Amino acid sequence: MVSRVIAGLLFVGLLAPLAQAQLADPAEQAAWEQIADRFKTDPVEKPDRSGKRKEYTVKNLKAAKKDIGTCTITYDPASGHVIYVTSNSAGFSNEEFKPFAAFTELQRLTLWHNSNGFDRSQPIENFDASGLKYLTELDQLSNVTLAGGGFGDGGLKACADLDQLKSLRIWHVQATDEGMAHLRNHPTLETIQMGAWWEGKTGDKTLEHLSTCPNLKHIKLGEAILTWEGGLKHLVQRADTLKVVDLDNALVEPADVEKLREALPNAKVEWKGLAAAGKAITARPWTKAKAEKWMPAEWIDRAVNAAQ
Template sequence: MRTATLALVLALAPTASAPADDRAAAEKLKDAKVEVKFDKAGTAVGVFCKESHLLTPEHFKLIGSLKGLKELTLYNKCPLTDENLALLADLPALEKVGIDGATFSDAGMKHMAGWKALKQMTFFHELNKKEFTGAGLAHLKGLPQFESFGCGGSPFTDAGMEAAASLPHLKDLRVWHTLNTDAGTAKLKGAAKLRSVWLAPQFTTRITDASLEALAACPSLEEVKVTETRLTWAGLQHLTKLPNLKKLTLDETDVSDADLAKLKEALPKVEVARKPPTEQQLKWLADRFDKPKK
């Protein structure tokens, strides 16, 4: 009986010490202005840092020691290289991630494959222009709950769109101010569970009517948001093929009044939201869409 009791105590010892270890790690993270949130049991479940440029490899090692961590938010030029990302590889409870200003590569994203509880992740201003395209998302195909991904202000390309389409549980995709084009949107035809998508090409010709034709091949879509471009009825008409569409957002997009009226008539049960582009934004679009191609 005593042997069994001793074995039970030893088995529970690491779990019992976890809150104390988390508190100690949180104390050491204070010098980098890292805020740590704890649950009622004293386990660290959230890390937030708005001055993440202060983080060193030792700080990443401390964050990586928080095995119960569920949410990780690192803003402001985060020095998250491939090497530092490896220090975060063993975070099995991590569900939500937001990272700004990182420099990891597509290859480095293999270190995220251990985030088995991951549900949502967003990259802001990924700064590795040579080795990041978003193709590294392919490393995350085995994550059973990964449903939402966003990437903005980054060198995310059509290769990234293809990798995103390969995520078997993807329901929400947000890509703005990136390098992906209509060809990348066409890759989404294989995204069987996709419910919402946002494309914002920053007033360029990267996303056009052709993307709407491609999205029409995603019957599970419920919300489509295409902003900062020019669209016509030639593309908009394809959205009538989406049986589950509930909301369409066309903010800062150049659409003629006639085409907009035709769209609303064709989609009477769909909420169509639109904030018209400014005169300056219309000029940008005209400069890019109307100039003769060389």
């Protein structure tokens, strides 16, 4: 019996180091240890979906009042580098983006619900995604997702300097029409998905700014009021590159949607209709309260009536 226990302890001891990410690059290892130190659990290793790479995951932020927050790095043994970082409710501040810069072959950064604080105890100034400025030397970083949280105009300014950025997903954030001007003429941006959570911060001017991006292929903008003259018509100048224009649950005149479809015959123009907007606005009391602060009552009534 004793021998079995000892054998078991030896077995666990042999496995324990495997649970700790042992990265080939010392700088990446140090960066991962710095990130992981914010969490309560030791890293857990498992293969990714391809079976060719390794994922290391830590959970439960030490500073949070409850068990919340995860962060995963995906390590590619073939290259010897971390290529993906994914987190949920991890509450990284702008300054805490610095360790990501050590992942020199990072391709994708996905931080879900990285709000103003993992338990909303931090002031919003601690995170607006301007920390992306520390990652401008990462020449393979092409995909950034910071949906749900405090991503703001400081983040857009930093994104303008991500020279290889192809995909940006930032719905339910704090970005504004004015901030979107930072992305004007971005040379590599192909896909952008966004929505202002019925706060009226993005709309026609955002479409005008993004229409200057020469390689724009896919744009999604919902939770906004959009018009032909103010914004949609500007997309026509990207008729040679646009493949998908998704107006999601935006408030748009149906005639303007048809006009856009005629003007972009080679693009798929999608729109859920006024009923979808009405359902989204009235889904919760606070969403309607947000909309009522800036949206004309006529638009709200039309959308709500369409949903009934």
